[in-house]
Amino acid sequence: MAMSVSVTQAVAAQYAGIVIDAKTGKVLYSEDPDGIRFPASLTKMMTLYLVFEALESGRISLDSRVPVSAHAAAEPPSKLGVRAGGSITVEQGIQALVTRSANDMATALGEFLGGSEARFAQMMTTKARSLGMTRTVYRNAHGLPNDEQVTTARDQARLSIALRQHFPQYYGYFSTRSFKFGKQTIGNHNRLLGVVRGVDGIKTGYTRAAGYNLATSAEVDGRSIVGVVLGSTSGARRNEQMKKLVAKYLPQASRSANTNLIAKFRSAPVAAPVEIADVPVPVTAPVAAATAKVAAAPVISAKPGQVDVAYASTGGSNAAAAALESMVQAPAPAPKPVQETAKAKAPAAEKPVDVDNIVTASTNSRSGWFIQIGTSPDRDMALELLRKAQDKGGKVLRSATPFTVAYNSGAEKLFRARFSGFDDQNSAVNACKTLKRIGIGCWATQ
Incomplete structure (x- = not known):
């Protein structure tokens, strides 16, 4: 999938955001929620979804050793810094992704579960489709720049809800403030934790092309929301925007006791990827204004027997x-x-x-x-x-x-x-x- 420079710049320059009532599914706020953007390290939310799924199915355990390949060790920062040939536990990998957003550990986990990072990226995209993330495609496990790796604010909100709903036993990792690895004490990049009342995660992200991204979950007094901000111009502005969204829309969320009102869209654990095909995506107004073409947001091209579940x-x-x-x-x-x-x-x-x-x-x-x-x-x-x-x-x-x-x-x-x-x-x-x-x-x- 080839993107022109003008599209890449248009996508990177534009803000997108959404807030969803996590108990009713109602969209409380949105601004260009379906515009194509780059996920940056929000990618690691899907990496962790597949890790949690493997844990839940018993295929791996928190103590399973994850080997670190030369390819994983060579990923640029942020990284944990484990040398090629070394290993970490699955739990250490989870903590490294949540706090430092370690690119090397994301790759190591992807290779561990998928055999190769490319195959794992196909598994990620397949899982995205099964969760209803119709405009997201993954090409790597960490979110470092790749013009073919795209998403939307709405899709990231959907993934945030899925993580909360499907893996309550593991979701607490997203609120980890710090963890110790060897002599290091590694703090969480999410500056809203412990600062904004009710915020319990989820993930930050940044690349020059993507801008500053943030997916946030907040729950106070029986009200619960998920918010996503993409393409902010600085970390401080991103955080301030999310603070305002939480302050304004959390009080508007439902207090309904029916906390299962969000459908838990899940498919069977992904054992093998399906083929990914490039299919044109409807051009959003901001991109059209830039007079550019979005070549594609890939979707599943299924062979008979390969696709079991849409949602x-x-x-x-x-x-x-x-x-x-x-x-x-x-x-x-x-x-x-x-x-x-x-x-x-x-x-x-x-x-x-x-x-x-x-x-x-x-x-x-x-x-x-x-x-x-x-x-x-x-x-x-x-x-x-x-x-x-x-x-x-x-x-x-x-x-x-x-x-x-x-x-x-x-x-x-x-x-x-x-x-x-x-x-x-x-x-x-x-x-x-x-x-x-x-x-x-x-x-x-x-």
Whole structure:
């Protein structure tokens, strides 16, 4: 993907920001939230997402040793400074990313999980798509300059919410004020921690091309928000802007006790990347004003059998899905999630799969308990998702009835892939637990 210099400069020079109520999904504030920007070290949030996912699945532990290659050791600062041939624990790597934003440790973790940094970057992009981050692509694990590594404020807010919702057992690392490594005591680059009431993370970022970036989570008196600022002209201005956003919009956030109202969009752990194709992105107004071309924001080009989940969930409710799908999703037309030539053709099903022609997210002609395994913008892919889950789920889904629910998200129709036929909450939850053990992301709801 080639970007002209004028586009790079336009992207780098422009501010973008968003604040989202983390309990309802409501956008409280936004300014060019879907404009293409460079993530800088916010990239490490996705690196950590995949680390946390590997920890949760048991593939690695906090004590696992991460080897440091010559390539990782050669990354420019900020860095931890471990020599090639050395190693760190996974936990030390996490702490190094959160505090010093260590580029060498980001690369080491990427190579450890993906085999190579390039392959890990493909895994990152695949995961971004499964989380609904439609305008983000990764080319490295650390966020050092690469014109092909792009994102938006909305996508980074979505990732921030996913980190909070999916990994509460690990999210506390983002509030680490300092950690000791050898004789070093390393402080956190996030200057809002301990200064702004309620702020508990998440990540800072800076490169000359990206400007000063910050993703922030704050929670006070039962209210909770996530804010993202991209492209500030200095660290001080970035921090002041975020302070103002927290002060203004945190009091406007909901105090609802239903803290699961943000849908937990998750897919099965990424075991292998899919191919990445360059597909044109709609040009945002500021970039168009610069009379430049955005060549592409790559999206998944899936081969049959490679894409299992467009959006999947492990918890929440219909209201939750509606909240994040309709409010957090970019209103601008997004690139096609799957190329037309790569659509999976639906074979004859053993059970008929019906489509409820429902265009709202809150109504459903079916009753009782069901499980949802994913959401797709394409009906055939939703059907294929159900068939693959049925084949893999075996007796767990033998008596369940697959169906899809069509609903509108802005100008786009999406299809939820679901199974009904569960007698009560326990049977639905237990079925979902079994499915997750074999790599099928899901959530149960009534």
